[in-house]
Amino acid sequence: MDAFVHLYLGHLFGDYVLQNGWIATKKSKSKIVLLIHVLLVVLSHVVFAFGVNFRLYQFLAVLGIGALHYITDMIKIEAGPRGWIGYIIDQTIHVLIIIIFLGAFKDISFWLPTWVSIRFAFSIFNAYLIGILFHIVFNDEGYKRDIIGYIFRAVLPWIGSVWAELAVFAVGLWACGSAYGWKRDMIYSMVTSAALTTIWGVFL
Numbered sequence: 001m002d003a004f005v006h007l008y009l010g011h012l013f014g015d016y017v018l019q020n021g022w023i024a025t026k027k028s029k030s031k032i033v034l035l036i037h038v039l040l041v042v043l044s045h046v047v048f049a050f051g052v053n054f055r056l057y058q059f060l061a062v063l064g065i066g067a068l069h070y071i072t073d074m075i076k077i078e079a080g081p082r083g084w085i086g087y088i089i090d091q092t093i094h095v096l097i098i099i100i101f102l103g104a105f106k107d108i109s110f111w112l113p114t115w116v117s118i119r120f121a122f123s124i125f126n127a128y129l130i131g132i133l134f135h136i137v138f139n140d141e142g143y144k145r146d147i148i149g150y151i152f153r154a155v156l157p158w159i160g161s162v163w164a165e166l167a168v169f170a171v172g173l174w175a176c177g178s179a180y181g182w183k184r185d186m187i188y189s190m191v192t193s194a195a196l197t198t199i200w201g202v203f204l
Contacts (some may be wrong), residue, residue, distance in 0.1 A: 014044030016128035042066035061104035169194035
């Protein structure tokens with residue numbers, strides 16, 4: 001479980017936080033830009049998977065994750081399904097790739113505490129993955145980061161109180177609605193992030 005959390009955080013940070021607008025736009029048209037994207041993902045994996053007992057074979061495992069990430073993105077670009085279905089399939093494959101390599105990281109004592117990695121991963125999941133998913137579902141035009149929504153969705157996993165989470169959700173929903181208009185993708189992103197965070201806090 002610990003290894004998966006840290007590796008998934010590495011994936012989320014590399015695939016979302018380190019992927020700026022230029023990379024997102026150009027990677028489907030240039031193999032060099034796609035390679036830059038994958039190298040950033042590999043770097044992110046190394047940072048978050050690093051710890052005591054990190055050895056050469058773990059680094060090679062990360063390179064394996066990166067190589068399969070590159071192949072997955074290439075297939076998606078060339079022949080993969082589009083829209084939200086393609087998006088979910090793509091992210092599911094990346095998770096399965098991590099699972100394949102989990103055994104190589106079982107003996108590492110990670111530098112980042114697991115509880116921090118869990119919240120950090122949940123923050124990125126809320127802010128980016130959910131936001132992009134609902135944008136794809138409800139919009140045809142190019143994606144623009146809703147910075148206010150990112151901030152509120154990312155903060156939710158760090159609060160630790162259901163009532164406080166609901167208060168932050170309400171303020172975030174109002175702030176996003178006021179700033180961007182009451183769009184369906186924004187509303188569903190906020191509601192889903194709040195619901196998942198609340199369920200996680202109550203049952204896990």
